[in-house]
Amino acid sequence: MSKRWVGLAALGLALAGCEQDETKPNFEYAPDMVASVPYDSFANNPNTPDGKTLLSPAKGTVPRGHQPLHLVSGPEAAERAGVDLRNPYPSSPEVLARGQTAFLRYCSPCHGPGGVGDGPVTARFPMPPSLLAEHAVGLPDGRIFHIITHGQGLMPAHGSQVAPEDRWKLVHYVRSLQNPARTARKETP
């Protein structure tokens, strides 16, 4: 083979090498710089001041929508919620309108649009107690907030579907449904 053919063959090989198969990694120089090794969120990290990858919030940080009481489930916490929690939203026509929307969406299938326990689901589901009955009227606001958040007995929890502010607005709406019942009871001797 002449020198000229050898030269052409070498050029051909060099050009063939330029053809890229994007599914395969090419030669990587200093691969750690191309694909860095990440730290898992909860892994220890020697590079941060507190040794954690996910940095802790600054001291005294209060998340938005924070509830002062750590609202866990269970009857004891429900009792405590009734004592410790206050409805942070004053009642207003807008608050009640929002509460009504949420009530018709989330609660009326079981409790019925008026709260007496005659929702369409009750054809196949045990009838819930009336929210206008003395027992429900006597429940403190925080307790109702807890019932909506964590459920109670057969009632499922609504904490993941309904935002905390809407749960408080629901409490106002339940109170507005109960108002006539309260008034009626006050009138009976």
Ligand code: HEC
């Ligand atoms: C799947 C049906 C269902 C849905 C939906 C539902 N509830 Fe209930 N609710 C019940 C049942 C059943 C009970 C009785 C629970 C028990 O066994 O103590 C109850 C109990 C309650 C009580 C306590 C009443 C009392 O006298 O002890 C309140 C307050 C209440 N629900 C409010 C709501 C609100 C507000 C919503 C909407 C966010 C809602 N519920 C959604 C079925 C439901």
